[in-house]
Amino acid sequence: MxxxxxxxxxxxxxxxxxxxxxxxxxxxxxxxxxxxxxxxxxxxxxxxxxxxxxxxxxxxxxxxxxxxxxxxxxxxFDFGSQIRSGREITEVVGAAFPVTLRLAFLAFAIEIVLGLALGIVAGLKAGKWADNLILILTLLIISMPVFVLGFIVKSVFAFQLGWIEPNVSNDETWGELVAPAIVLGSLSLAYVARLTRTSMAENLRADYVRTAVAKGLPKRRVIGVHLMRNSMIPVVTFLGTDIGALMGGALVTEGIFNVHGVGGLIYESVVRREGQTVVGVVTVLVVIYLIASLLVDLLYAVMDPRIRYA
Structure with missing residues (x-):
């Protein structure tokens, strides 16, 4: 290892x-x-x-x-300084990254919990009404652009129902970030659900599942230990690569809900031609992506011991 x-x-x-x-x-x-x-x-x-x-x-x-x-x-550990303001880039990035990290963490948690739950239900009920309903729901989410979903959520739940604030305040509390996190993680949630459903439906027909059932193992153990462990490998692959996508893809979501995070920083830096700031932010995103890829590979080795010896 x-x-x-x-x-x-x-x-x-x-x-x-x-x-x-x-x-x-x-x-x-x-x-x-x-x-x-x-x-x-x-x-x-x-x-x-x-x-x-x-x-x-x-x-x-x-x-x-x-x-x-x-x-x-x-x-x-010197990323340089901004040309226009003269501020250190580490200071600028350090102020913007915690906000986007919290937003991405919430979106990641939502897509894991809801995506896996929908995928497991659809996989175990393949071909039935629950599977068809989840298929329609996920396809609807996938076909809807993020900026459209964001404006729908904002107009309905903020302006019409008044359940949320239309814009996130400067305090960026966890409660205010829930709505942007749902919008940010919605597309990934649909993909996680579809991947989980397909993998579980395929593995349900595998020989090792039929053998486990024939041995008289409890259904909970067959699903939780044998089926889930093998079905999660493609899902873990997507989740690992999606961490960097959530961080970098927050540009539109942060703009809709007025979140002062990495997305807004990248947009302002591109407009002002602050190339060193853009490179510094993306460099941090690259490091996050590489660490996430390493963790995914380690999870591969845990879930499938054949990989670590390959």
Missing amino acids: GRYVARRLLQMIPVFFGTTLLIFLMVYSLPGDPVAGLFGDKGTDPATLAALRHQHGLDLPLWHQYYNYITGILFH
Whole structure:
């Protein structure tokens, strides 16, 4: 098991450098000049622009800028500073990430609980009315864009029924984040339900399930130990990759409910051409995604011992 973990950690190193380099090149290939944008339409003299570019290292070759960026992160945990405000990027990200983390945690919990519950019911009742009802519900959610669902939830439950506040306050309490979390996790919830249903319905016909039933094992043990353990492997795969998607995909949801998190920070940084802020936020998301992928691989090894020896 230790060699398996060590091998996976070594595989994460080139993935980290490759993804951060790709993100860095994509962000800095966008049109526009962040330094010239500081002065708006009035502009300024070329000497001032050159001095500011030199101050922020923007006059260096792109490979040199990436080298300075990645060495600053690895050796000093320094993501640089914003051009417009002069604030440290670690400070900006540190203020925005806890909000999005709480929002993503709530959305993740909702999709696990409701998604698994709906998928288990549909899988055990395959072909019956409960399965058909859940199929219609999940397909309806999948076909509905997030921004449409967000506006429906906001107009119905905030403006018409008055059950929730239309916008999240600056305190970002857990209760205020429930509605945005439902909207954010709705699409993933539907996918989890469909994956769970398909996997369980397929494994119900497997030989090992028929053998367990023939041995006289209780139905609870057959479902909870034998069926669930093998059926959760594709679901765990999706949940592991969905953690990063929830963090990065909160842009629309945060905009609808006025949540001051990572989504709003990325949007403002792109508009203001704050490339280093965008790269810093996405770098943190890459690290979260890599850690989640490692945990998923470890869960594979726990659920299926053949994987750790492969």
